Amino acid sequence: MSSQALISTLLLIALLPLLSALVAIVIPASYRWVTPLASSLLLALASVLSLLLSISQWNEPTLVWENTWFSLGESTVTAGILLNNTTLVLLSVVTFISFMVHLFSIGYMAGDKGEQRYYSMLGFFTFAMLGLVLADNLLLLFVFWELVGFSSYMLIGHWREKDAATAAAKKAFIINRIADLGFIIALLIIWTHTGSFSLSSFNFEEQEVWRTGAALCLLLAVMGKSAQLPFFNWLSSAMEGPTPVSALIHAATMVVAGVFLLIRVFALFTPLALDVVVIIGSTTAVLGALAALHQFDFKRILAYSTISQLGLLVAAVGTGAYGVALLHLLTHAFFKAGLFLGAGAVIHSLHQAQHSSHVHFDVQDIRNLGGLRKEMPITFFCFSICSAALAGLPLFSGFQSKDAILVSVFSWSGDLVWRQAFAWTIVITSILTIFYTVRMLWFVFFEEAKKTSLLTIQEVPTIMRIPLVLLSLGSLWWMVAFHPLDFSGWLLDSIQPNQEHNLFITWLSLISIPTLTVLAFLWFKKKKKRSTHAFLQEGYYLDYLNSLLVTKPVLAMSTVSERIDKRGLDGILHGFAYLTVGLAHFLAWIDKNIVDGLVNTSGRLAKGLGSIARSFSGGQIQSYIFWSVFALVISLFWFLFY
């Protein structure tokens, strides 16, 4: 394919979701049933195009297409496309998952008031993410980074009449903005030291400190976007949005953007910065897994699981195995989208059942659910496959990618004790992952039906089953490699070949993961007590900590400034105001009494003169005679005496 045609195709792929967003807005309300179909069709086109493009361009040399964006003095900022294997993987994943989410939403969002706004923002979200993936320089990437944040804000707060949803949307946006400060600082550092935002080359010349600084600042932005410690609480709150949106955010767009950025700017990271990345990632992974084990909200379990898996991804990048991170990103995108859509299917069909039977309870609380495997067999089947991939059972994609992560972490740790500690953290995370996955499955699908027994539950419509089936197919081993136990397949061989293998770890996982899964099942079957720790359930009180460390000081500061404003500034302002008013009163008095007085006096004078003159011709005959006689007498006097 010629490079011109290639670029046109790429632009087309990126603009199709934007077109879908526009179409969803401009369709008149009377034809709103067209919106889901049109948007899904456009996304399907984008998805097919990017798959074909990825297959044809796989392992081709890196393509950079740059245009002058703007010039500042002598330096020029370019904007363009950077296309390599990483981009292709993300391109396909984003469009495919977005297409699946669109399909699922046709059923899930049917009859929603803001349906058109919803599809419009889904399209825009996808567009922003595609732009972020394709961007060839950091500044352009930052623009799309912000657009991704904005569209996630719009989608999380889609049900804007719900207070919790708007609060969650604001939280996501604000926390991301705070973390984005790091991005801006990093941009400044990189521009100052290299004079270019280009992603294809970083030429920091022996300036380790600044390079590490820039890398850590970018890491801060990634920690916000990819929900790493200490910014991860927005992701669990974001569950207030519609469930398909959660699938999109968790699998393909928002949180993936952070990991993608890490992979893109990997060359920038110094060994020191990479160590920090691993520490952040592995800590988040284990904390997220622990919290997931103590949630009762269906979607929150999945949210914390995402946080934990993102921790793994970040840690994998930190160990230097960015290819492994990309591999896990791919497998995670499929099984996590499948899990979320499965959860969406459960919630949707329970809501439908509640509507028809007028029994109401919180359908997202797993304590109310149970026994759904009989009523919703297909959802159960797909959900189980995705869960198996999440837990890392052999024959599923999760096994291979997690194996790769474990191997890379242990090869990174070597003999250093502190590094080994973090490597073991990852192992613990994997074990916890098995437990919370089994717990979720057990509560929702196995155990005897609790409140759900009051309802007549039906399987979700076909349009919602298709994405579930496709995504669960994508969670099988062949997504990674043809050999079900080997992680080096088409992806890893092309992006970061010659990954070390560690047969000991592979065999150990092969034996221990199924064993642990069975153990976990037995454990939850036996365990009737359902106590939990508030500390873990509330996500380590990060919200409380936030309010203590950020909200309260800010509020206190604003109270103080309000007082200063009221007492000091307002006093001066009021003084001025009183002065002005007093002066105005004085001027008004002058105006009324002196200026007006003059005018009035002349008026009255004229009036008086007029009335005197009028009185001579008042129609009184006798007064005429009187005045005539008066005049006669005066003229007589005049003639006689002068």
Added chain:
Amino acid sequence: MSLQPIYILSTLLFSIGLVIVLVKRNAILVLMGIELMLNAANLNLTAFNKTVPASLDGQVFALFVMVIAVCETAVGLAIILQVYRYYHTSVPDEINELKG
């Protein structure tokens, strides 16, 4: 015989007539005032004739004045009568239809 008292009398008569004309509202009384003033003039005319005793011009003038006064009074009274019939009043100030 001195003529001064006669002058004073005629002046008084004239003044009274003038005041009646100026002050009274009724048209008939105004006519009467005019008669008084005319009579004051007649008195003066006869008195002035005293200075030229040979002629009787003053007296003749007085006779003419009386005749004209009678005519004037007849016409005036007729007008007043007509006005009274039409307007039911003989006060000139109340007849103000022509007043702009």
